[in-house]
Every structure is written in C-alpha cells, then in structure tokens.
Amino acid sequence: VEQLEGLKKTIKSIRNCELKRSAINMAFSDGNTNSKIMLIGEGPGAQEDQLGLPFVGRAGKLLDKMLKSINLDRKTVYITNVVNYRPPKNRRPTDQEIQRYYPFLKSHIEIINPKILMLFGSTALNAIIGNEKVISKVRGKWIRKKIGNCDPYIIASFHPAFLMRQPNQKKLAWIDLKMIREKIKKI
Ligand code: URA
Numbered sequence: 001v002e003q004l005e006g007l008k009k010t011i012k013s014i015r016n017c018e019l020k021r022s023a024i025n026m027a028f029s030d031g032n033t034n035s036k037i038m039l040i041g042e043g044p045g046a047q048e049d050q051l052g053l054p055f056v057g058r059a060g061k062l063l064d065k066m067l068k069s070i071n072l073d074r075k076t077v078y079i080t081n082v083v084n085y086r087p088p089k090n091r092r093p094t095d096q097e098i099q100r101y102y103p104f105l106k107s108h109i110e111i112i113n114p115k116i117l118m119l120f121g122s123t124a125l126n127a128i129i130g131n132e133k134v135i136s137k138v139r140g141k142w143i144r145k146k147i148g149n150c151d152p153y154i155i156a157s158f159h160p161a162f163l164m165r166q167p168n169q170k171k172l173a174w175i176d177l178k179m180i181r182e183k184i185k186k187i
Pocket of ligand 1: 027041042043044045048053054055056057059060081161
C-alpha cells in the first residue's frame with residue numbers, strides 16, 4: 001500500500017502532460033491490491049475522470065458482467081489503465097504518452113505482482129507486448145513475458161467498449177474469460 005501511494009504521488013507530479021492538464025482527477029486503480037489477477041484497460045473516460053476510478057462508466061458495467069460470468073468481481077481483481085488521466089475527448093493515448101506512462105505501469109505491475117495479467121484492447125496490448133501485435137491474432141492464447149521482476153500469464157482480449165460496438169465478438173471474449181477461469185484453478 002505504501003508503494004502504491006508512492007507511485008500515485010510520482011504520477012501526480014508529472015509535468016507538461018496534456019492528459020493531466022485537461023483531466024479533473026487521476027483514475028489510479030480499483031479493486032484488491034492483494035489480488036493475483038490484474039486487469040489493464042486503456043485510459044479513463046468521462047465518468048472515470050469524474051469519480052477518479054477506472055471502469056465505472058458504460059464499459060465498466062460490461063466489465064463487471066464479464067467478471068461476474070467467471071465468478072470474479074472488483075473485490076477479487078485489481079484494475080488499472082495504461083494512462084491514469086483521461087485523454088481529451090476520449091482520444092486514444094498517443095505512442096508518446098503510452099511510453100511516458102509505461103514506467104508507472106511497469107512499477108504498478110511489479111508492486112501488485114499478479115499471476116494473471118489481462119489486457120483489454122490494443123492500447124494495453126501495445127503497451128505491454130509491443131506495437132506489432134493485434135488483439136484478433138493474439139487473443140485466446142497465453143503469453144509469457146517478464147515485466148520487470150513479475151512473470152505473469154498474460155492474456156489479451158477485446159476491450160469491453162469494443163464489445164459494446166461489436167457484440168458478435170462476445171463469443172470470443174467468453175472463450176478468453178473461460179481461459180482465465182481455468183487458469184485461476186491452477187495458480
Ligand atoms: N475504458 C478504459 O479503457 N478504461 C477505463 O477506465 C474506462 C473505459
């Protein structure tokens with residue numbers, strides 16, 4: 001908890017950041033700091049910015065349902081985003097912004113030290129695994145990659161906001177969720 005407070009302070013002291021300048025609040029994280037399951041989205045939206053919490057808007061409601069379908073909830077997982085301040089007009093964070101926030105994200109992962117890391121959408125996938133990957137190709141498979149001193153099972157899947165626009169992809173997201181359900185039994 002102390003380390004997380006330190007990280008929050010470090011992020012709050014970021015300078016010359018367009019995201020921070022236009023945001024109301026930092027949306028740092030939600031959930032259980034002792035969880036072995038960490039979820040990473042893209043960045044706060046309007047409601048997240050208002051409340052200072054990740055995934056509390058429409059996409060968050062769908063995320064809650066997705067978690068519930070595999071017997072998880074906000075008390076049993078830990079949730080954050082690639083960037084902690086809302087991008088203006090909900091634009092995608094730029095590559096430069098993703099790179100600037102990556103050291104914070106990496107520290108965040110090292111502090112939580114999850115056994116399972118779930119990446120929602122291409123921004124989280126690109127930040128953690130690399131720019132050349134696309135969700136449709138890498139989803140449905142476990143990826144192993146060390147992030148600092150953390151060596152989690154990583155799975156990337158569609159972002160809940162994408163699933164709201166493309167509900168026909170929910171069947172694939174369900175496969176990914178079931179993979180997590182099975183992996184939890186083994187960790
Ligand atoms: N979308 C995200 O990626 N993160 C949030 O916190 C909310 C919506």
